Amino acid sequence: MVFPGTWSDRDCAHAVLDVLQEPVRYIDHREQTVDDVDLVILPGGFSYGDYLRCGAIARFAPVMEAVADFAHRGGLVLGICNGFQILQEARLLPGALLRNASCEFRCEWVHLRVEQSNSAFTLDCRPGQVLRIPISHGEGNFFADADTLDALERNGQVVFRYCAVDARVTAESNPNGSLGNIAGISNAHGNVVGMMPHPERACEPLLGGDDGLILFRSAIRALTRVAV
Amino acid sequence: MRYRAEVFVTLKPVVNDPAGLTIRGGLHALGFASVTEVRAGKYLVLTLDERDAEQARARLDDMARQLLANAVIEDYRIELEPIGEPIAAGERSS
Secondary structure (H helix, E strand, C coil): CECCCECCHHHHHHHHHHHCCCCCCCCECCCCCCCCCCEEEECCECHHHHCCCCCCCHHHCCHHHHHHHHHHCCCEEEEECHHHHHHHHCCCCCCEEECCCCCCCEEEEEEEEECCCCCCCCCCCCCCCEEEEEEEECCCEEECCHHHHHHHHHCCCEEEEEECCCCCCCCCCCCCCCHHHEEEEECCCCCEEEECCCHHHCCEHHHCECCCHHHHHHHHHHHHHHHC | CEEEEEEEEEECCCCCCHHHHHHHHHHHHCCCCCCCCCCCEEEEEEEEECCCHHHHHHHHHHHHHHHHCCCCCEEEEEEEEEEECCCCHHHCCC
16 A cells, blocks of 8 residues: 555565565555455555644545455455554554654664464464564554553454563563553454554565564465465 | 634543653753643644534534544644634635
8 A cells, every 4th residue: 555655665565576476566545446455555654744643644545445345344454654553543453653652763673572373464473472573663652541452452452562582571672662562453353453563674584584574474374264 | 704713632631741741851951840741732723614603613523533633542622713704705805
């Protein structure tokens, strides 16, 4: 998906097309349908300049109605960074992402603990597995009210938490102040996932690591499984 | 009637405000030790033509709920002031 101001679209396409050899097409924000694709990725960036709030304007792009229909029908949707913010503004995922507690833009490699392997993007992971993936954001501080947070935890919708290299979830490993060290969540069905870290930037050893590949591989397997 | 509306968008009291905390720290550094809290927010000014104040307020509430504020994290407050009759297209001087 490409909105004005999206900047990680080519990185996502590179990971899926060049690394995993799966066909990719760029979806323009003015399109009316996404029925011809199996998986929609909302990449990172600063859609519409992130005016008013991150993702607030992108939510009204013509294509977002089609994305909502696609998601409600069980289509796989991955929102990365700004894409996560857009999915929350569109109410396809709960909560909101506030300014980092440090007020700083954080661009660094972090460790993520995979909390569950039920979502379409973590099928190939085992719970407790640690992934090394970079973040790059100024507003990734996950917030939800107490009831929402409780429901997310209870339903196993917390997909990733920031952690130390040994999988311990600590205050020091939390780069932005997110409640519960939450780095990524899913909807109740597990077909929509939003995350602040950038798996598409961790798909080749040359780029510093390939732990991000497992998310895309999981999605491909989820799609194959549905098709059979 | 033409109205001028001021919309104040603030983080809910339960939401941590790191920008406000940083500004408070700056004020303390300048010697303004009496400041116990700063909450940062957004200030929007809208000019709109509506039948009456009641309708203007209802429309602004809709705008705030749908776009101007995110109810998950933000509250909003609206102040409304009439500023005269709308100028019809033909009456505009060039």
